[in-house]
Amino acid sequence: MGAVLAKNERNTENLVRDALRKFEYYDDGNDIQVEEQKSHIDAVKRLLKAASKSGGGGIGSPEFIVSSPSHPDFLIIIECKASTKDHCSAAFAAVVAGSPVLETGPERTKRLQRFATDGVAHYAQHLAREFNVIAIAASGETKGSLKISTFLFGKGQSAPRPLHTPSGNNIDEIIPWHDYISHAEFDPAIQKVRFDELMAFSRELHDFMRDHAKLTESEKPLMVSGTLIALRNKAFAKAFDEYAPEDLQKQWMQVIQDEIQKADIPKAKKANMAQPYSSIAVHPELSKKTKNWPRGVLHELIRRLREKVWPFISVYHEYDVVGQFYGEFLKYTGGDKKALGIVLTPRHVTELFALLANVNKESRVLDICAGTGGFLISAMREMIKDASTEGEIFNIKSSGLIGVEQQPNMFALAASNMILRGDGKANLHQGSCFDDAISSAIKTHKCTVGLLNPPFSQGDADLHELYFVKQMLDCLNKHGVGVAIVPISCAISPHPAKTELLKAHTLEAVMSMPLELFSPVGTVTCVMVFTAGVPHASSKRKTWFGYWRDDGFVKTKHLGRIDQDGKWPTIRERWVSSYRNREVHAGESVMVQVGASDEWCAEAYLETDYSGVSQSDFEEEVKKYLVFHVMNQNGSASAADGEEADAND
Numbered sequence: 001m002g003a004v005l006a007k008n009e010r011n012t013e014n015l016v017r018d019a020l021r022k023f024e025y026y027d028d029g030n031d032i033q034v035e036e037q038k039s040h041i042d043a044v045k046r047l048l049k050a051a052s053k054s055g056g057g058g059i060g061s062p063e064f065i066v067s068s069p070s071h072p073d074f075l076i077i078i079e080c081k082a083s084t085k086d087h088c089s090a091a092f093a094a095v096v097a098g099s100p101v102l103e104t105g106p107e108r109t110k111r112l113q114r115f116a117t118d119g120v121a122h123y124a125q126h127l128a129r130e131f132n133v134i135a136i137a138a139s140g141e142t143k144g145s146l147k148i149s150t151f152l153f154g155k156g157q158s159a160p161r162p163l164h165t166p167s168g169n170n171i172d173e174i175i176p177w178h179d180y181i182s183h184a185e186f187d188p189a190i191q192k193v194r195f196d197e198l199m200a201f202s203r204e205l206h207d208f209m210r211d212h213a214k215l216t217e218s219e220k221p222l223m224v225s226g227t228l229i230a231l232r233n234k235a236f237a238k239a240f241d242e243y244a245p246e247d248l249q250k251q252w253m254q255v256i257q258d259e260i261q262k263a264d265i266p267k268a269k270k271a272n273m274a275q276p277y278s279s280i281a282v283h284p285e286l287s288k289k290t291k292n293w294p295r296g297v298l299h300e301l302i303r304r305l306r307e308k309v310w311p312f313i314s315v316y317h318e319y320d321v322v323g324q325f326y327g328e329f330l331k332y333t334g335g336d337k338k339a340l341g342i343v344l345t346p347r348h349v350t351e352l353f354a355l356l357a358n359v360n361k362e363s364r365v366l367d368i369c370a371g372t373g374g375f376l377i378s379a380m381r382e383m384i385k386d387a388s389t390e391g392e393i394f395n396i397k398s399s400g401l402i403g404v405e406q407q408p409n410m411f412a413l414a415a416s417n418m419i420l421r422g423d424g425k426a427n428l429h430q431g432s433c434f435d436d437a438i439s440s441a442i443k444t445h446k447c448t449v450g451l452l453n454p455p456f457s458q459g460d461a462d463l464h465e466l467y468f469v470k471q472m473l474d475c476l477n478k479h480g481v482g483v484a485i486v487p488i489s490c491a492i493s494p495h496p497a498k499t500e501l502l503k504a505h506t507l508e509a510v511m512s513m514p515l516e517l518f519s520p521v522g523t524v525t526c527v528m529v530f531t532a533g534v535p536h537a538s539s540k541r542k543t544w545f546g547y548w549r550d551d552g553f554v555k556t557k558h559l560g561r562i563d564q565d566g567k568w569p570t571i572r573e574r575w576v577s578s579y580r581n582r583e584v585h586a587g588e589s590v591m592v593q594v595g596a597s598d599e600w601c602a603e604a605y606l607e608t609d610y611s612g613v614s615q616s617d618f619e620e621e622v623k624k625y626l627v628f629h630v631m632n633q634n635g636s637a638s639a640a641d642g643e644e645a646d647a648n649d
Contacts, residue, residue, distance in 0.1 A: 008082035011141040013063055016078055019174035025066065032177050035065045043130050044075070051126040062123050071181055071311060073155065073194075075127055078136040079120035084147045087139040088117040095121075096151075096160055117149055121160050128153040132190055134163060134180050148172050150180075154189040161187075194312055201308045202325045208304075212297050214285040218409050221326040221372075225416035226277045227305045228313060228322070230255040232420070237306060245287045245296030252298065253281035263419050264398075265428075272430050276412040313420055322417050323347075323372035345371075345453045346517065346561070348551070348568055349485065350378035355576045356529060357449045357481045361386040361396060366447035368433035368472050370403030373414040375451040402427040402445045404438055433471055442475045450475070450482035450532070456523055465490050466497035469528065473505045478533030488512065488524045491600035499596040502536035509579060510600045511546040514553070519561055526601060529579075542591040544582050545602035548575055 013036075020026060025034050038061055039045055051060040066076035081087065089111050112122045116137035124135035133153040140146040150171040151160040163171055163183055171183070184190055205224070209215045215223055231237045236255045243251050256277055260270050280286070286298035293300045313321045324347070353375060359365060365379040383396045401418075405411040411430040418428060427445065431438050454468030465486040473482045482505070491510055501507070509529040517525055527548075531539070552567025577583070584591055590605045598604075 008141055009080055012080040012082055012138055012146070015140070015143060015146050016064065016080060016138050016174065020064070020066075023174065023176040025177060030177075031070050032066060032068050035067075036063060037061050039065045039067075041065075041067060044127065047126045047129060048123065051123050060123065062120055066177065068177065072307060073132055073311070074134070074181055074184065075131045076134045076136065076177070076180060077120060077123055077127065078138055079116045079123070081114075081116040081119075081137075081139040082141055084139045084145060086114050086116060087137060087147050088149065089115040092118045092121065096162065117151070121151065121153075124151070124153040124160070125158050128155055128157055131155060132184060132193075134184055135160065136174075148174065152184055152187060152190075154187065155193050157189065161189075163187075198309065198312050198321070199324065201304075202329070205301075205304065205308075205325075206329050209301070212285070212290070212293075213283070213301065215280070215283065217329065219280055219283070220329050221322065221413055222276055222409060223280055223301065224305065224309070224325050225322045225413050226252070226256050226280065227302055228309065228420055229259050229416050230302070231306055231310050232259055237310075240299065240302050241295075243299075245289055245299065248296060248298050248302075249281050249283070249287055252302070253277060259419065265415065269415070269428070269430065272408065273412050273415045276409045322413050322420075323374045323377075326372055326413065345374055345485070347374065347378070348553075348563070348572070349513075349517070350374045350451075351381075352572060352575070353451045353483045353485075353527075354379045354382040355572070356527070356579060357451065357483050358580075359383050359386075359449055361392050361400075363449045364400055364402065364445055364447045365449045365451060366402045366442060366445070366472065366475060367451050368404045368442070368475065369452060369454050369468065370405040370414050370428065371410055371453075373403060373417040373428075375453070376401045376403055377417065379449070379451060399427065399445070402429075402442060402447055404429045404431065404433045404442065406430065406432050433468070439471075439475060447476050448480045450480065450484075452482070452484040454484065454486065456487055464495065464497055466495060466501060469530070470497060470501050470505075473501070473530055473532040476532035480532040482530040482532055483527065484530075485513065485525050485527050488526050488601060491526050491528070492604070494597065498600075501530070502596050504533065504535060506531040506534045506536045506539040506541060507543050507594065507600065508541070509544040509546065510602070511548045511575075511579070512602050514549050514551050516555060516561065517551070519555060528600070536595075542593050543600070544579065544589065544591055545600075545605055546575070546579060546589045547587065547602040547606060 020034060024030060025032050033040075039048070044065065044067075048061055062077040062079045064076075064078035066078075068074070091111060092115060112118050116139050120135040120137050124133040127133045132155050135151045135153060137149045137151075138146065148171070150163045152163040153160060163180075165171060165183060166186070171180075185194075206220065209220050209223060213223070230240075230252055233255045236251070240248060240251070257274050260274050263270075265273065286301075287296050289296055309321065357363075357365075357379075359379050359382045361383050363379070363383055365376060365383075367373075367375045370376060380396060380401055383400060384393055387393045387396060403414060405414050405428070408430070411428070415428055429438050429441060433439070433442075450472040452468060452472045454465045455463070456465060465484075469482070469484045469486065472484065473480075476482060507528065508531055509527075511527045511529075513525045513527060515524055516522075550571070552563055552565065552571045553561040554564045555561050556564065578585070578589055582591060583589060586607055588606075590602060590607065592605045594600060
């Protein structure tokens with residue numbers, strides 16, 4: 001009986017093998033590795049040692065294990081059974097539906113050995129300790145009867161979830177490797193794990209570059225962005241192992257220059273973009289051989305970035321990876337984070353701005369203090385969501401994103417971000433946003449949306465934050481939407497710029513933001529929304545004021561402010577909805593007619609509903625007020641700009 005069963009199961013394996021061949025899994029020309037019954041990957045062998053379905057401690061293994069060096073954190077495993085009756089147990093179906101299964105001992109062992117879904121899930125649970133696992137159960141002896149079920153086990157997760165197509169359909173057949181990966185990579189749980197790992201790696205990389213590469217604070221983000229540009233070159237990505245340490249630096253710089261030359265950037269800008277990388281190309285520590293890194297420190301840096309960062313950035317184009325690394329590096333720097341007004345705008349704020357501005361595929365988005373390009377990247381993400389054709393996406397990337405950045409290093413970072421996404425390079429300008437030539441060039445783009453985080457408190461009266469806001473609005477089309485985040489002092493203190501702003505533009509809304517939004521820099525901020533080109537008095541509109549002090553983020557010791565409890569999506573939707581509909585709620589929002597001499601903040605006008613206020617609530621608010629008062633006094637000398645870092649002085 002056993003021999004017949006084995007023979008029949010081989011039929012199932014042959015059907016799976018034929019399907020894999022159909023989609024070129026076995027072709028020598030690709031980088032996919034299909035292994036049967038065992039694996040050459042050390043981590044897989046180690047994890048499967050404890051995965052015997054009989055519980056006897058022997059090495060258990062699925063019929064097929066598929067991997068690829070281009071996606072080192074993913075595995076596909078396939079378990080086969082001859083009979084479709086042995087495809088899925090009732091207990092496993094209950095698990096997928098969310099019900100716990102408490103069975104142990106012999107009954108559980110029998111189930112794991114008999115059913116395809118149960119068995120492949122058992123292996124996947126072990127492998128998911130270190131991999132994202134796509135687990136496939138296959139049963140049936142003929143092509144017409146072959147039954148396929150596909151599940152996803154994210155790294156660190158033990159519960160199976162059906163893997164769906166973007167349209168929400170179950171995957172009930174063998175499909176190409178890259179289709180599996182693309183469906184899995186955009187699973188929210190996978191994205192979160194990958195992003196958390198990326199940030200953990202950024203801290204590790206910072207220490208490595210400090211201790212072994214001896215790079216300066218300004219050179220560290222350039223090292224990252226330059227290497228990512230170089231890794232776009234497939235020949236370099238494959239061959240950098242072959243260069244001697246003393247030659248690798250020259251080749252690194254040459255490939256960066258080649259990639260910049262190939263990019264759709266005006267010739268005059270190419271030299272400006274390449275120049276900041278030149279100091280790294282001759283840095284003496286990078287070519288040194290050490291006991292731990294006999295091929296040199298630069299080789300080790302490139303290897304780590306290729307393995308840890310490139311797979312992420314090549315997939316998640318909506319993430320400002322260079323900006324995130326820059327922000328992480330600033331957390332650990334011993335230098336003065338305030339000197340140039342540079343602190344990264346949190347990513348959830350750049351996303352919020354795109355929603356407040358209601359960007360779509362027709363928008364032309366401007367950031368006159370572009371920094372690493374975070375606002376432009378978040379806007380691009382929302383614009384592409386609204387697009388339905390490749391032509392529309394091309395137009396968004398080629399003409400929908402316009403930026404200005406003065407600092408050479410920051411310009412190089414922003415341009416590298418654009419190159420890595422294949423978009424917007426020609427529309428990134430280097431220089432002061434107040435320069436007449438740059439202003440004239442910007443206006444030719446006929447921008448409809450402006451997003452801005454200006455450098456804070458530069459000292460020069462001509463560089464007051466509100467003058468950056470006015471410059472942005474002056475560069476937009478009439479009726480364009482401008483959104484800016486500025487210190488709360490801009491809203492509550494008298495300043496001539498407030499009068500100038502309202503002479504030409506309408507103040508639509510002001511939202512008071514969380515006190516520690518830019519932690520560890522102590523600037524209290526607010527978001528202002530304007531309609532460009534329409535004088536405030538002529539609009540006869542009341543301004544909407546929102547009290548947005550709680551975004552759900554909490555401050556942690558090692559990770560900074562994070563959305564630890566997953567509250568932000570709900571809060572964001574409530575904020576955006578209340579702003580768009582101009583909703584008025586006691587203690588949260590209010591509509592008021594204001595002028596240049598008035599305070600532009602919710603706290604000045606809110607009516608509080610005291611019926612639900614307890615003694616502890618009162619004490620907490622008093623503490624918040626005291627913190628606000630102290631931080632506002634000190635914060636005017638602080639800095640805050642991130643994705644939007646631009647000294648413009």
